[in-house]
Amino acid sequence: MKIAVQTGLLPGKELSDKLKWAADHGVEGIEISAWQYRPPALDQALRDYENSPVPVVSICGNASFEFLDPDPKKRRQSIDESKQYLELAGKFGAVGQIVPPIFGPPRINDLAPLKSAVDLEKDLLTLICQELGEHAKEHKTLFMLEPLNRYEQHLLRKQADGVEICKRCAHPNVAIISDFFHMHIEEEDSPQAIRDAGAYVKHVHLADNTRKEPGTGDIDFVAGFKALLDIGFNGYMAYECSVGGEDKSAALAKSLQYVRDCIDKARKSR
Numbered sequence: 001m002k003i004a005v006q007t008g009l010l011p012g013k014e015l016s017d018k019l020k021w022a023a024d025h026g027v028e029g030i031e032i033s034a035w036q037y038r039p040p041a042l043d044q045a046l047r048d049y050e051n052s053p054v055p056v057v058s059i060c061g062n063a064s065f066e067f068l069d070p071d072p073k074k075r076r077q078s079i080d081e082s083k084q085y086l087e088l089a090g091k092f093g094a095v096g097q098i099v100p101p102i103f104g105p106p107r108i109n110d111l112a113p114l115k116s117a118v119d120l121e122k123d124l125l126t127l128i129c130q131e132l133g134e135h136a137k138e139h140k141t142l143f144m145l146e147p148l149n150r151y152e153q154h155l156l157r158k159q160a161d162g163v164e165i166c167k168r169c170a171h172p173n174v175a176i177i178s179d180f181f182h183m184h185i186e187e188e189d190s191p192q193a194i195r196d197a198g199a200y201v202k203h204v205h206l207a208d209n210t211r212k213e214p215g216t217g218d219i220d221f222v223a224g225f226k227a228l229l230d231i232g233f234n235g236y237m238a239y240e241c242s243v244g245g246e247d248k249s250a251a252l253a254k255s256l257q258y259v260r261d262c263i264d265k266a267r268k269s270r
């Protein structure tokens with residue numbers, strides 16, 4: 001298991017300072033945010049990270065999240081944007097693009113008793129994932145669904161919700177990510193949820209229960225990492241959190257050491 005950090009969290013004024021900090025502190029991957037690069041100008045990301053001492057390993061988000069909007073033009077726009085980020089991920093040799101398919105409540109009409117809004121959304125999402133999985137395959141990367149907590153998303157909240165879509169679309173380039181912060185809210189037992197999701201988990205987000213850096217809250221990372229080791233996870237765990245305190249550099253360095261210690265403990269406890 002390797003540790004990655006989102007660019008925005010890294011200490012330093014310029015991007016080069018941030019990337020140097022990452023390399024100096026043993027960070028193994030960088031997660032870039034889709035918000036920073038908008039289609040069609042995504043090649044700017046390649047130029048920005050051309051000489052990075054740490055590789056870009058994931059792209060978080062999309063330019064828009066209208067995948068399940070009733071307007072077909074909006075859906076198509078989100079899908080086409082996602083294709084461009086998948087191409088970028090391929091060029092970076094990154095694991096993939098991370099996408100929560102919707103924020104907030106359903107936007108399409110409930111057609112019960114024919115189909116509920118959620119059932120329709122799942123049907124639609126399955127087809128969208130098949131199309132994006134195929135594009136991800138062409139570019140040797142993954143389209144990764146992210147379950148979020150109930151205050152952000154109604155549809156994919158548990159790991160099992162993401163796995164259900166992966167199983168339905170049955171495409172090897174469609175996977176899920178496990179975000180410890182969201183799991184802590186939604187899962188009765190996060191390590192068990194990881195074990196049940198198994199090989200569908202291809203990426204991880206790290207934050208503690210208050211969404212500050214790991215080590216500042218009450219999430220049992222040793223148990224979570226043990227579950228990840230048990231499923232054979234060998235991917236990146238990317239920091240996606242706020243970093244507290246006056247000295248952000250010291251706080252992040254301390255947390256990185258904490259996570260490494262938790263990984264060691266998890267390995268030794270197996």
Ligand code: LER
Pocket residue numbers: 060061098099100146148152179205240
């Ligand atoms: C949002 O809460 C989140 O976890 C992000 O990874 C979504 O892109």
Ligand code: MN
Pocket residue numbers: 146179205240
């Ligand atoms: Mn996340």
